[in-house]
Structures are given as C-alpha cells and as structure tokens.
Amino acid sequence: MHYQSAYLKSPWKCELRTLELPDFLPDAHVLIRVEACGICGTDLSHAEDKLDDWQPFGHEIAGVIERLGSQCDGLHVGDTVVLESSGFCGRCDSCRDGRVDLCNKAPNFWKAGPSLGFSEYMIAPACCVVRYDGLTPEAASLAEPAGVAYDMIKTADIRHGDKVCLIGPGPIGLMAIPMALKSGADEVVCIGRTRNSKRLEAAEKLGAKVVASDLALSAHTELHHQFDRVLVTAPVQIIPQALSLLAYGGVLSYIGIGTGDGTIQFDANDFHYRKLQLRGSFASPALYYPIVLKMLKNGTISADTIISHRIPLRDIGQAMTLCKEDKGQTIKVVITTENIAPQV
Incomplete structure (x- = not known):
C-alpha cells in the first residue's frame, strides 16, 4: 500500500x-x-x-x-x-x-x-x-507554533499593567498578542512593515494597536523607552534597535533566526545602566500543547x-x-x- x-x-x-x-x-x-x-x-x-x-x-x-x-x-x-x-x-x-x-x-x-x-x-x-x-x-x-509563542510569553514574564511591544506580525507574533493581553498587559503595540497589510489587519483584530512603518525603529523616537516588555519575532538583527524601545528595567524576549552569522552589537553601557534584560526563547522541547489547545478551542x-x-x-x-x-x-x-x- x-x-x-x-x-x-x-x-x-x-x-x-x-x-x-x-x-x-x-x-x-x-x-x-x-x-x-x-x-x-x-x-x-x-x-x-x-x-x-x-x-x-x-x-x-x-x-x-x-x-x-x-x-x-x-x-x-x-x-x-x-x-x-x-x-x-x-x-x-x-x-x-x-x-x-x-x-x-x-x-x-x-x-x-x-x-x-x-x-x-x-x-x-x-x-x-x-x-x-x-x-x-x-x-x-x-498548536506547535502557538506553543512557541507561549514559550516567548513565559520567557518575557509579562506582568499585570505592562505595556508590551511586538515586532514582527508573523503567525507566532500574532498568536502572542492575545496571550500577552491575557497575561495582564494593559496594551500591545504591534510594529510591522506597510507591505504586510494583511498581517497588520490581523494584529488589530487580535487586540493590538498597530504601527505600520517602513522606517527604522531608531527613527520612532516617540516609542523609545516606552515599553516594559518587547517581543521580537523578527530576524535577530533588529534586536539592537528594539532595545531602545524598552523602559527602565524592561525585558526583551525574542524567537528568531538571524541571517549570515547572526551576530549583533549593542551599547552595553546603556543596557547596564537602564537595567535591561535580553532573553532568548527556544521552544524545544515542545511544551504547553494542552494550554494552547485550550486557547484555540475557547477562542483566545x-x-x-x-x-x-x-x-x-x-x-x-x-x-x-x-x-x-x-x-x-x-x-x-x-x-x-x-x-x-x-x-x-
């Protein structure tokens, strides 16, 4: 057969x-x-x-x-x-x-x-x-990509009242939006390229405030130092700029694969004096299936x-x-x- x-x-x-x-x-x-x-x-x-x-x-x-x-x-x-x-x-x-x-x-x-x-x-x-x-x-x-998103959310340790920014509205990032809100975030702001209109529309449906922009994050000075948590589901090369979005004591959690050798550079002095944290999420082993299946079933x-x-x-x-x-x-x-x- x-x-x-x-x-x-x-x-x-x-x-x-x-x-x-x-x-x-x-x-x-x-x-x-x-x-x-x-x-x-x-x-x-x-x-x-x-x-x-x-x-x-x-x-x-x-x-x-x-x-x-x-x-x-x-x-x-x-x-x-x-x-x-x-x-x-x-x-x-x-x-x-x-x-x-x-x-x-x-x-x-x-x-x-x-x-x-x-x-x-x-x-x-x-x-x-x-x-x-x-x-x-x-x-x-x-369930599998939702488990990846949930691991990133747990790695970020979102607290009630947190202001959260998501960079990269792909499937994992989009599923992280309602998870962040259920975890207690006051709001989630999603930043994405203007060409990704369908994904940004989905982000809005899932509860995020959308910033559609083709500018570098460094150009968005109005967003600098505004977020308790930043979630990155984009190539790792965006991390140095994404750190500028964090408020004092903020945490950046990311899941992504870099192009080339994946090397990044950032200002360690700024990182130190602002008490920032950079945390990598890697959902292997693949955990949390029962939880995310419930989220899919109940409409979260x-x-x-x-x-x-x-x-x-x-x-x-x-x-x-x-x-x-x-x-x-x-x-x-x-x-x-x-x-x-x-x-x-």
Whole structure:
C-alpha cells in the first residue's frame, strides 16, 4: 500500500514521492494519517539555502491515529491528535530538578520514518502524541507554533499593567498578542512593515494597536523607552534597535533566526545602566500543547484570523512559492490532505 509524501531540497525545489506503508510499526510508535500541517518559517529558510539533499519536511501536524504499535497505552485508533516535535525524558537531572524545558532526550519524529508532516501518512513515537477534540485539523495544527509563542510569553514574564511591544506580525507574533493581553498587559503595540497589510489587519483584530512603518525603529523616537516588555519575532538583527524601545528595567524576549552569522552589537553601557534584560526563547522541547489547545478551542487564539490559506498537499510546491513571494498577503498557510485510501 502506497501514499504520497512531499520532499524538499534547496533552492526552492519540492516534489511529491510515492512511498510504501510499513507492514509493522516499532514498539511505542504510531501510524498517523495526516490531516493538516502548517508551513513554518523554518521550512522556508531550509528551502532557501539549508538542504543540500532531498528531505521530507513539515512539523506542525494534526492527524488521526491509524495504527498502533505495542506499548502505546492510553492511545486508540481513531484518536485525533497533534504531535510534539520534541520532548523531555523525565529521568535526567534537569527533569528531576523540575527543568523539563532544558531536556531534549525523549524520542522525536524527525527520523522515525521516511515522511514528515507534508504527507498523507507518517510514523511518530507515541510519546509525541497529544490528543485533542473540538477543533478542525487546520486549527489544531496551530498548536506547535502557538506553543512557541507561549514559550516567548513565559520567557518575557509579562506582568499585570505592562505595556508590551511586538515586532514582527508573523503567525507566532500574532498568536502572542492575545496571550500577552491575557497575561495582564494593559496594551500591545504591534510594529510591522506597510507591505504586510494583511498581517497588520490581523494584529488589530487580535487586540493590538498597530504601527505600520517602513522606517527604522531608531527613527520612532516617540516609542523609545516606552515599553516594559518587547517581543521580537523578527530576524535577530533588529534586536539592537528594539532595545531602545524598552523602559527602565524592561525585558526583551525574542524567537528568531538571524541571517549570515547572526551576530549583533549593542551599547552595553546603556543596557547596564537602564537595567535591561535580553532573553532568548527556544521552544524545544515542545511544551504547553494542552494550554494552547485550550486557547484555540475557547477562542483566545482565533484560528480563522491566523490561517489565511488552506491548500491541498498536491499543490505543496505552489504553496511554498506563495509563502516566498507574497508574505504581505499570507499569514499561515496550512496544507491539507484529501484523506483518500492508500493506493494498492
């Protein structure tokens, strides 16, 4: 029995391959029938210049358990599930000290089989599986990037009454807006490029005050020293300018990947005398799925606002091109499958 799976190679090459379903599953593994998988910024980065050979891709996954291996207690065929991209072991010193966020020793799905999320089927360790209900597969696939946003929010340690600035209204940044407001922020100001009109409209719908500007942050002197917390979901090169937005004692939390070597420079004396803090957020292991699934289910995160396109797997190449060439009018592109029976 066969199924379709997407493979990626730099620069910007994408193809569908026909693969064969396994007859047997390893212990503590499940076969997932994928229903939806979101395109992530890291997928675009890999498509541009990071993959020398063909590789499967896609990690924002929602699907249904099709088959169980042994030792999969508590899971059942037919369960609707999302997949954690990495986990913690529960046995190492970090875990036993209550710092599961510092452990990445649990099995993950990256090498569990020949396919990943942009596929009709994939194999995953049972420990990656988180069950959900009450959501469409497309909405549920937002759990992974929503967990990333929530990690950034926790890293920022937003307090009641804080004034917050968000730089970078991509999917992660947009989902951080209602999270910041629920965490007690008095207001969230979102700064973005004028060409990203659809994303800025979404930011406003999600509760932010929008500043649409193509000027450097250094030119916005009216915003300097105004914010208790700054959230950056843009390339790390923006950080030196973003620090100028912080009020005395402020905290900048960021999630992003720099171009080139990712090196930045900033005024350490100003940083010191104003008691600023710079905190990196990296949501690996992938935590907080139950929390963000509740946020998606109760409407705290509006999936309809975040998801701008739903595109079938057969058009994965066109979907990647859309993300590359029309960022201003795309927010989150979710790939869906036809859920047809495997080919004999």
